[in-house]
Amino acid sequence: MNANSSWVFWRAFARNKGAVLGLVILAGVLTLALFASVFFPGDPWDMATAPFQPPLSDGAPLGSDMLGRDIAAGIAHGARVSLLIGLTSTAAALAIGVTLGALAGFHGGWVDDAIMRFTELFQTIPNFVLAVVLVAIFTPSLTTIVAAIAIVSWPPLARLARGEFMSLRNREFVQAAITTGQSNSSIILRQILPNSLSPIIVSASLMVATAILLESSLSFLGLGDPNAMSWGYMIGAARTVIRQAWWMSFFPGLAIILTVLALNLVGEGLNDALNPKLARSRG
């Protein structure tokens, strides 16, 4: 993309006010995650104050939990875990999904058939249940959680990539590349892939949001990494004491909503900016 078209892209993106808002929120969450240790130097697991302190109390602006841990610190440090898991699991899902989808879409025939049956299998399995089963069986840790989320999330990406590759493969510019003697790898990487990226990027940005939700749901069920403070864990731990301490579940929930919302908004903005169909209908 040259400078000019990136400016065009940015203008199209900025036209969507929600997307800009999303970007601002996301930047905030990112800052929080990056500088969590600066804002809250202590360990989020530390008992910072008395248990069950309501919000706005000393040493715990958003209240404390049953062990006197600072909710605000937990949220800041939880942002790291949430974003980290969201991004890495999406990257892993992309690696699996796009590879399989590209192979299926480009080669067609039995390769396509085999890959699509496999994909269908994974789409049929209720994905949250599978994630729960996988994490439970392989014991919760950051790695197993990321792997489980990736394993249940790749099929839509594979389908998307396959669809893109299939349609692009029959596009005339690809056929022109064939007739001008370019190699398969060059066709896949130089001709097709760059053109299939837009919808994949959009999906990926939405998938980060889904992954964050999934991680939080797993943690809520007690399937989080026991060494990582995460938002879902905080809500899960707060569930039983909601009568005594609403803030324990309220604020982490808000953090999740804002982050997921921001990612969705950005995703939509990307979609508007990258999807030429919409752009054309606007013009």
Add this chain to the structure above:
Amino acid sequence: MTRPLPALPLRFQRAAAAGLLAAVLAIPALSGLTATPVLAQETPVKGGVLNSIVQPEPPTLMLGLNQQGPTQTVAGKIYQSLLTYDQKLNPMPSLAKSWTVSPDGLTYTFKLFENVTWHDGKPFTAKDVVFSTNVFLKEVHPRARAVFSRCESITAPDDYTVVFTLKEAFPAFLQSFEVSSAPMVPAHIYEGTDFRANPANATPIGTGPFKLKEWVKGSHIQLVRNDSYFKPGLPYLDGITFRVIPDAASRSLALESGQVQQTQYSDLEPFEVPRMKTHPNLAFSTKGYEFVAPMSWLEINHRVKPLDDKRFRKAIAYAIDRKFIRDKIWFGLGRIPTGPINSVVKFYDPKVTIYEPNLDKAKALLDEMGLKPDAKGVRATVKIMPMPYGETWTRLGEYLKQALGKVGIAVTLESTDAAGWSQRVANWDYEITTNFLYQYGDPALGVARTYISDNIRKGVLFTNTMGYSNPKVDALFAAGAREVDPAKRQTLYSEVQQILSDDLPVVWLLEMEFPTFLDKRVKNANTTAIGVNDTYEDVWLAAK
């Protein structure tokens, strides 16, 4: 939000120390009603149905075959053993009206009540006792097997006398006739059959004051009074209904709203307890668990450096605040232990080395070991694998991570599940874990097994999995198991408690308590060491 355990796992004691010495213990026999007189000032009324909770639903009510907590609570009303125990763990009559122990401590003679019948009308005799202890339980009940294997012979000189002759003296023998430890089963039904497959298991036949009327799986178990119970006029209640309520929140609601009048063990989440204690209609008690007397601790693998160094273990003990654990994690349930023996168990001695929270002492000990903090303040790294039995234990793990972190011991929490936990602990594949065991009223039954080196058995749970070995401790426990003179036993056990509290093979965390809530209308319940698991023959319901 979970129960520490859905079913209290059956922690049968493995191998207690062998006893050799004998002594005489004569217990004055009581006859007739065994009701403790505490609440007797009111006149009992007959009638009424008590509603309680059973959670989780037991697989069977045949107590000889299954001794999970819920099975005990329900089947304890159907089956009986020879004895029961008061809350100081002294034996009291149940099916045996009296008993004598020979001075050498080798012969135990029980006299049975003579008018006892099984629920099917057949008389209960010494033959049933011999069959139960010598045949049935030895076959199917590991804990009973360990005890009755100590018998040279078990005989019935007449229909109402049973004589147990031991190979070696074992004073804890008298603690082994609690209903779940040695339930009496009908010989005429089980003799010569495949015990586990006997169809009668579905319709349990005992001698107790209540009979099984109806069991709707997933809903409730209904017991009704046994009209031909051998104690005239008892039981008072028309029946007891145990409701299956799988959800914890619903259980507390059911108690709160008076739909059930009794909860026990882990029916309520610890965090519900403070709120429920203030309920005007409910009486709260942590008594009635003296027989099980659970003790929890940080189990430390002595095969791993630097955990083998007792200074390190002491540093851990100084680093943690057990009061915090009791108050914030268990919401006030439990007592802070001093040494290896639960304070409600016999021969407990508080005169031991005490570890109050003291970070400086902890750091000093670590310094002394040469474990200096690195740039990040870390002196050593250990892995803690919390017991996978629910949120409370998870929270404990989180607390430990923080508490130890403060003295420079970095903790990595390991997540595991019940099977994995069992496997890893049994095979010594852990660094630190949390654990709890029942003590069964006598150090020889439930304490020694954790610390004696004879019981270092790879692959077997609830043994000396730490790999702790101290010949002195071995000798003292062995002597204690054999010693028939209570005063001498006390001396032996006091010494072992002192040694252990200094060696600190494990770091004791909590003498766990279970909450029992009873509607104030329920009278005479929860009076013995087995509390809610007892027969309820004399429990009655006051009018509203």
Add this chain to the structure above:
Amino acid sequence: MLGFAQLFASRLVKALAILIAIVVMNFFLVHAAPGDPAMVMAGEAGAADEKFVAQLREQFGLNRPLYEQLATYVGKIAQGDLGFSYRQQRPVWSILAERLPATLILTLTAFALALAAGVALGTLAAITVGTWADSAITVVALLAYATPIYWIGLMMSLLFSIQLGWLPAFGYETIGAGYTGLAHAADVAQHLVLPVVTLALFYMAGYARLTRASMLEVRGQDFVKTAKAKGLTPTRVVTRHILRNAILPVITVAGIQAGQLVGGSILIETVFAWPGIGRLAFEAVLQRDYQVLLGIFLVTSVMVILFNILTDILYGLVDPRIQAAR
């Protein structure tokens, strides 16, 4: 209707193939689980020595070659034997059968509500596109979509049960109330409100967004121009032409989700203590009762497959092109 029967048969065969694949996968997951059943039982009993474990292994056939075990496992599943829960000391199938109705009531009600409300809101947003109504619906849908479902549940029960006391916070019925007939139904319905609304909200948001987008797309298609050019009233254009076509992708997605809903109900049932298989799954997770967990996994997969078949059939009924394509 030959085409229809063929469609059905081919879907069944496909479903069966997927089912077998899932069963095989399940088998390997069972094997991946730490500790074999014998060890689990030994841990439970606390009284197992080496001999006891060996005997159990023999009894369960755990000492046989893997492929033989697989064959046995598949054979058992075919007979409806989903294994045995050592935790609950009961066959998994009987545990599931007991819990399934509650989950079906919850999910189907929520599904119907989500679909009806979602399509209605999506339609409203699409026909009022660009107005405040559209914006409001879009914002609400976006929020509902971004909010963790269990958190909504917690907040709802905090507000409507704990603070306002309008509705029961959890459970399936009033324990021990002994209602029968209509009173019982009303009691259950009351308990159903919060979990259903919570579960429906998330999916409703999805359907609303999808319906709106789909309607906006269909709205621009040629046949809508044709309908307008015929002078049809706007209502008729929307209902007969736009909505009917716009609903097709909604059906597809709803069909996929109807099955997934059962899985999603894990969180809701956990929050509201709803005694269904979702709650069971949560308990199984806590207790690491893999037999039950994998049983749930299998049963929910079967539900997804069933819903997919249903959707295919429904789609075939709505869209005449499908049958012809076969």
Add this chain to the structure above:
Amino acid sequence: MTTPLLDVRGLSIALPPGADRPLAVDNLTFTLNPNEILCVVGESGSGKSMTAHAMMGLLPHPHVRVSAGSLLFKGRDVLTMPEAEQRSLRGGRIAMVFQEPMTALNPLMRVGRQIGESLREHTSLPAAGRRARVVELLDQVGLPNPAELADAYPFRLSGGQRQRVMIAMALACQPDILIADEPTTALDVTTQKQILDLIRAIQAERHMGLMFITHDFGVVAEIAHRVAVMRHGKLVEYGAASDVLNRPQHPYTRQLIASVPHYIEHRADHAKSGPALLVAEKVRKVFHVGGGLFKKSKTVVAGDDLSLTIHPGETVGLVGESGSGKSTLGRSIVGLIKPDSGRILFEGTDLLSLDRKGFRPYRRAVQMVFQDPYASLNPRHTIGDIVAQGPVAFGENRAAALTRARELLAMVGLDGSAADRYPHEFSGGQRQRVGIARALAMEPKLLVADEPVSALDVSVQGQVLELLDDIRKRLGLAMLFITHDLRIAAQVCDTIAVMRRGKIVEMGTAREVFTHPRDAYTRSLLDAIPGKGWEIPADLRHGPAGPRTVEASA
């Protein structure tokens, strides 16, 4: 003259800000009388459809709106009528037929019901009466088994049949005005003729006013009474059909008419001397569509027994309607499709017997120009890259290839800076030039041009054809020119092969085929060419090299 049915006065339609021009339709004035066919002619973007949409209330409100003027139907302004009254006009008094029959019908509704909806809205006929009327209408538009067909879903019908259904729908309430918006553009030429005949017959029978929107002067010649020519939203010429067709005044009209492809007395028949460059022998290709466990796949014979010879420097036209298999042969020659049997000999070597590696040298020799200028260029590569990529793939130095690319771009009429820009910055015609440059970069001996101009506006078509002809002559290229349009083939080809259903039904010199067709199908194709009775004014006719006399205006 009676009062006009429709009187459009000073109509202006505003586009939203940011569009390429402020007004889609600018101060348009014309009338339509009863029993009159008015053809509105223009290229894409001329605003001709917008006018019709305004009349039917179909403008994409609120972005596009009428900003001035009035639309009088029988003297009353449609634009100021209450909405309900407007609706009763639509479908009742004024009916419309659209361009795309494949998408203009609701796929989920039986066609009978779709027609019935009109009756339901505008008449008080009971259900049974409506049904009878629907069947009658379907019969009138020449559909077989009308009663059965009424219960069919649109997907069962062919494009032509659907367009007949659309016409039946439009006629349902016996409208005074029928607006037909390019109703035949998406149809094959033979179907087009049938539909044109039908529309004309119905118009004559009912004395309707017919507003016929088209871009094709052939069609205009076929049916128009009066003609309005539009360009960029403005009316440029308006008059009786005979005047506009035979004595066009405005340069734009003249240009459009000059661009109409037509058979011209061809250059001397190309000497087929020397060895053939390419010989296709009995090429056969069958496609298997769909299929699965429970149904057999459908087989489509795309090519059967196809034999063809191309000599160096010769242009062979391959003509056929959609689905005739004409592209299959072209694609087989360039190696995009592997035929099931037969031989394709290039300078004596059978290309089909070669493996991937062996085929590679021949890739250079045979190049292709694609149909869709928008799809045939990778939007993420610069024009220079696109042209240079082929040679680079064959090992040429990149810098050298780029320099050569610039030369080629200049040769196809693009200026040097084009190389650094991206495809989206170019118009369709310019992109097609890039496509041609890309093919030429490989220095081919044979160019396969697959419908190279069918996606272009008529005026641009002429320019691209001219370029191809120019290049062919300069480089001595042989060309296989694939098209559905006999007129275009006749204009550029030496030899023409006519295909139908996978077979070549006739092959001969352009003159033979065009003037003395032997096959009945060829005759019906020729017969179906719209406006065949109309002689393009002599001053606008051009020689083999394409239109010369009219300057292409930007």
